[in-house]
Amino acid sequence: MRVLPRATIAALVLSALAATPAHAAPATSCDTPPTQRISQVQGSGEASPLAGQTVRVEGVVTGDFQKSDQLSGFFLQDPKPDSDPKTSEGLFAFARESVKDVKAGDRVLVTGKVTEFNGLTELSPVSAVDVCGTGAVAALPYKLPVEESVEDMLLTFPQPLTVTEHYNLGRFGEVTLSEGGRLFQPTDRPGVPAHQGSLLVDDGSTRENPATLPPIVRTGDSATAITGVLGYGFGSYRLEPTRPIDYQKTNPRPDKPAAVGGNVRVASMNTLNWFTTLGSRGASNAEELKRQLAKLVAALKGLDADAVALMEVENNGGASVQALLDALGSGYAAIKHPYPGTDAIQVSIIYKKAVLSPVGEARSSQDAVFSRPPLIQTFRRSGGGQPFTMVVNHFKSKGSCPSSGPDADQGDGQSCWNPTRVKQAQAVLGLLADLPNPLVLGDLNAYGEEDPIHTLEQGGLASLTKRFVPAPQRYSFLFDGLAGELDHALAGHQLSKRVTGATIWHINSDEPRILDYNTEYNPPALYQPDAFRASDHDPLLIGLNLPGR
Incomplete structure (x- = not known):
């Protein structure tokens, strides 16, 4: 038998291996x-x-x-x-x-x-x-408004953004931000665009009333370098942050209202349903009633006004007003409304007995145009001197809109019931003819450049907040992320000469509702018996310099 050389055998083996197909590595999902x-x-x-x-x-x-x-x-x-x-x-x-x-x-x-x-x-x-x-993806620097082309992408907003809405901060962990400062109602002042860019910042959660809340912010606070992915849901784009947001308190709480001067101070405040009847519009239980009363009293004491026009007080024969007086102490008295109407709420006046004295009887109107009749009372300083007259109103709201007719929403930004509010303004003007130095106050449910306000101005009344309050601070209510002035103070020609100042104390509209008196959704540790979020409307304060005898 012939034996092949060892080198030849090795070469044949290598050749065979080279000719044999290699087994592929096992396939993986990647x-x-x-x-x-x-x-x-x-x-x-x-x-x-x-x-x-x-x-x-x-x-x-x-x-x-x-x-x-x-x-x-x-x-x-x-x-x-x-x-x-x-x-x-x-x-x-x-x-x-x-x-x-x-x-x-x-x-x-x-x-x-x-x-x-x-x-x-x-x-x-x-x-x-x-x-x-x-891998890595760099966040795309972006400016508002957001568009479909960046849906689901990682974005960063290097520019300062301002908190302009926080209604659902506690309920769903949502905050809305805007570029260039807070957003205003287009019908509140000239020059506001109809469409303004904003960004809803979510918390990436589907849980209602989450245990872990975003930072508690005021509208007007701000943040920069906000980064997250842009999702969409419930009708709007929403940024889901991928890193914590560092909010700056650029709108700090005002501990007291700005000085208004004068020797008589007059305020106006919507109480957001101050009801002593439990389970109706206001407090649901005795604990909430106690909490609500503490906040309202803190706000009234902070205003320290000599006379206060009140809205959204329960129409219950004066019991709710008396509860406020009892909590405030013996220094205040109330004007009895001669015709509060049949609505569940009424307007009221309380005043400091040591500073002001009523002149004559309180008046009102039974004109059917008023669902909440006005309250009219003339005062003078207790030492005598020039009188002035408070005309307190709460005009028809913008809610519960009819589907047709002139009071339906006409799409002009003034919402529904605008013709009715105009008629109410006209009726108020008709009440002023024999009133000494009228001061029209209240929640008129109309923004600064809407028809009812124009009607009052054309009738000879001057807006005191437009005169004294700088435009960036001239708002008293927040709705759907837009600020505006629903609460007004307008004076007749002669009284206007006696006005020393006016301010809006921003203790309510800038504050998230999670800080109010309610107990059903708000974490107990957040409640404080202070003036902040006592209502959803900011109070107004007016200074008058009235000569004595």
């Missing part, structure tokens, strides 16, 4: 490539061109909100944008931790069905989430 880029899923329009199709996309996790009391998913973004500025590079995957637990910075491949859910393009259901390394 080897399954994406079928589309995220930008292709998003498309350039409001809805995805691939809606209803199952796709596989690749990206880096930018925001992790997978817990069941959060958004039940995460945001991912392509770190290499395409060339079309109209397409978003981000996407939301509706995938809880049970599908795959991810964290920010993970590079993932996600398989799921393209769905439009309440205006948001997302993958739902998700059938696979594969973590295939790490």
